Amino acid sequence: MKIEIKLRIAAGDGAICEEEVLSFSKPHDQLEAIGLSLHEAKDLLGRLQEHIVAAQAARFAAERRRCAQCGRSLPSKGSTVIRFRTPFGDVPVSSPRLHRCACDAGKGKTFSPLTELFSEHVAPELLYLETKWASLVSFGVTVDLLKDVLPVGSTLNAETVRNHLHRTAARAEAELGEERASFIEGFPPTWAKLPIPEGPIVVGIDGGYVRARDGTQSHFEVLVGKSIPEDRENRYFGLVQSHDDKPRRRLHEVLREQGFQMNQDITFLTDGGDSVRNMAVAMSPCAEHLLDWFHITMRLTVLGQYAKGLAHHNPREADDAARELKRIKGYLWNGNHRRALPCIEWLIDDLDAVETEYSGMKAFRKAVDEFHTYIANNAGMIPNYAERRRYGERVSTAFVESTVNVVVGKRFSKRQQMRWSKQGAHLLLQTRTRVLDGTLRGKFEQWYPGMVSSNSAPQRETEMAA
Template sequence: MDVEIKVTITAPDGTTHTDTIGKLTKGFETIGEIGLSIDESKTLLLNIQQKIVGAQCAASCAERASCQCCGLKLRCKARRQIRYRTVFGDVGVNSPRFYQCFCQDMSARTFSPLTELLPDHVAPELLWLETKWASLMSFGVTTDLLKDVLPINRKLSSDSIRRHLGRIATRMETDLADERFSFISTNAHQRAQLSNPEGPITVGIDGGYVRSRDVDQSHFEVTVGKSISTDRPSRYLGLVQSHDDKPKRRLHEVLKDQGWQENQMVTFMTDGGDTVIKMARHMAPASEHILDWFHITMRITVMQQYVKGLAHSNPEEAEAISRLLRQIKGFLWHGNLHDGRTIIGDLVIDLDEIETDYPSFKALRKSAAEFETYIANNANMIPNYAERRRYGERVSTGFVESTVNTVVGKRFNKRQQMRWSRRGAHLMLQTRTRTLDGTLRAKFEHWYSGMESSTENRMAA
């Protein structure tokens, strides 16, 4: 059977013309012949795109061919063809250059309407697709995917996609306002006048490591967070602390996007690191800072593993130390800092008095001393975890551990051989976090008017 496909275009002056964009000969004897093939659909989409883009650019040039003030027809200096890259293929369009009218500012003698309309020569939706998929998987795989399903130019390279992603991320950075020491802008009386806030927000912040391309350093640290709101979608946060100079502003924008107001409760859960604590400090007046229970138990678990090895050579001492560790865990779980720190001190003293040939005993002593310092430094952030659990409140940033894996591990480390610069990793984190929490498209719609129109509305029109 033969199929002829046509498209009808209506010009701004009301005239219409119909063009044939494709003729197909299709069989119907086997399942492989039913419907359009990928190659056929690519050809049709490219042909449709060429007709539509050509008509739109011609209409735009025709409208600018006369002076916008006096209506005088402008002289054309020259014409050239430009290549506009779209989701459905590269389209060549004629680009005229006109002389400015004498009634206009003559700082520039000539102008090109299409240069003003298409400054980057790349469609916003193509940039969005490239940024989205390159944020989720490698640049090479992204290139292959786009070429497989869309009539993309076969010359498209992974380097082009990498440059486009960097340009989008840099624009995001430019949009970010300046850093501030404190983001509390109201006093207690003003906060009392605010409307009742939505449910509480829980923010978990942790760190991960990315392979460095610097020869003198194998890895560098990145900071990753997740903000969970009771009534709104969750948001991700990612940055390289050693590169970023706006960490607090970045966190503030995440909270603001979730509708946060200054009388709304925010719980910050961290691992006790200084850089993480500084980022969350002076962020929200109605806030609490809690040391993540996971990081406490992780340190105790490490010491328990050492004690299991000690039991082979000193079983009595190992049992006594194991008993102290269980007591420490119980006291800290119930928020009993006084007794907990007392037992930690006893543990450090007892370990100093034990004589053994256990090879990892020195590491056990070091872990106990570091744990004592860790609890002392973060004592003001240790609540009654048992009580919080009874009331259904979070006690651990397990959700952030999975966030580190989702944001950092799957794109930067696991099965990935690529090494990163601090700037490159930071820019990638900006687009990847927005892709994962679903806000990347909204950012493009904010930049490029017209992208926000839904397919249903356009088709209905």
């Protein structure tokens, strides 16, 4: 069976061009030969792309061969070749160079009209695909994936993909406004006149660590968060705390895109660290800042393990310590830090008086002392967790722990044996968080409005990353 595929292009001026794109033979009696093979499909797409791009470029150039002021035909000075990179191959485009008209006072005697059309030499669709998949998997795997399913150019490599991802992230970064000490806008009388807000928003912020490429340190901290509105889609955000100079602006933009307004209730759940706590300061007059229960119980669990170790040497003292820890936990669960702090101090005194051969005793005492400092520093952020739980309100950033896993662990993990610069990790976090919450495509459609029609029903990237 012989198959011939022809392309018919009708230009706007009434001209019609019909060309044979591909001709090949296929058997009809073999299962594996039914339909187009992947190789044949890629070949077909590549050839179609060349013809279509060439026709579009020629039409664009033809419309600019006359002077826009006097209508005189512009003489040609020759042509060059522009290489346009697309998801269906690198397409060479003939770019004519024209002499300027005498009535045109523009700079230079000649110009290339196609430089106006090809302001970038990478198709937005390819840039989007590279950014999306490189945000989910390694740069090398992204190259292999794209080459397996698309007729992309043979020169595509991991370094190119990384550079394109950085360029995308840098463009989004450039759109951020200036950092401010406070994002509270207006005054109480104006807040009262605002429309009734949507449901409350819960924001969890936590930190993780990435292996550093710089030899001066082995790891550096990244901050990751998740914003969960009651009536809208969840959003992720992330940054390298020691690199980013606009952390509060970044958080504010995420909230703004979720429709946040000044009279809307918002709860920030953090681990009590200075970096994460300062990020959410002065964000809203209706903000509530809470120490999450997860980090309290995590520290109490560690102290309980030390008590179990002490039981092998001093059972009575270990039993007393375990009971005291249980009482402290009960006070904190009910938001009674005023009773919890004296109990922690008594525990410190009791442990100082214990004589034991337990090798972990020094670490036990140090951990209890650090726990006292932790609770004392964050006492004002300790609510009545029991009451919040009864009313179905969040008390823990356990959901952010999973966010750290998703955003940081699965892409920056040790198994990939990669070390990161602070800038590289920060830029990747910007695109990865947008891929995970499904907003990357929307950002590209904002930059390139023509992409909207080709993606009327986009699939949520989060599902593909799960």
